[in-house]
Amino acid sequence: MSQQKSIVMLVAVMMLLSNKAYATSYNVGDSSGWAFGIAGWENGKSFVAGDSLVFNYGAGAHNVVVVDKASYDSCSVPASAPTYTSGQDNIVLNKGANYFICGFNGHCQAGMKIAANAA
Numbered sequence: 001m002s003q004q005k006s007i008v009m010l011v012a013v014m015m016l017l018s019n020k021a022y023a024t025s026y027n028v029g030d031s032s033g034w035a036f037g038i039a040g041w042e043n044g045k046s047f048v049a050g051d052s053l054v055f056n057y058g059a060g061a062h063n064v065v066v067v068d069k070a071s072y073d074s075c076s077v078p079a080s081a082p083t084y085t086s087g088q089d090n091i092v093l094n095k096g097a098n099y100f101i102c103g104f105n106g107h108c109q110a111g112m113k114i115a116a117n118a119a
Helices: 002-021 069-074
Strands: 025-027 052-056 064-067 088-092 096-101 113-118
Touching (some): 052 096, 064 069, 064 088, 069 096, 069 113
Antiparallel strands (some): 052 088, 096 113
8 A cells, every 4th residue: 555655656756846847938029039129929839737937138127017917018117017127027927918018217108018818
């Protein structure tokens, strides 16, 4: 009975580890990073929940704000929106629509926004 429990535990651990192995990390903007005109970079990519987006930019020059669709469309920053400022922000995608903008004045309007849909 003890050996059977060990095998079940081993299989469970392997399943947990295998799910993480399938997560992909994407550098937003590829070599250009999180920059003006980035809107559309996400097109054609097949994101899944658990994938991560890495936003690389000069700290203090930009930020990354997690917003809803209305705020994405209007380039507005809600007061309680999660905001990242490190310049090397790693954000894990949730299932469904994920919206990100730069909250600096005029940056979103200049194309610093992406909408990543994760299956």
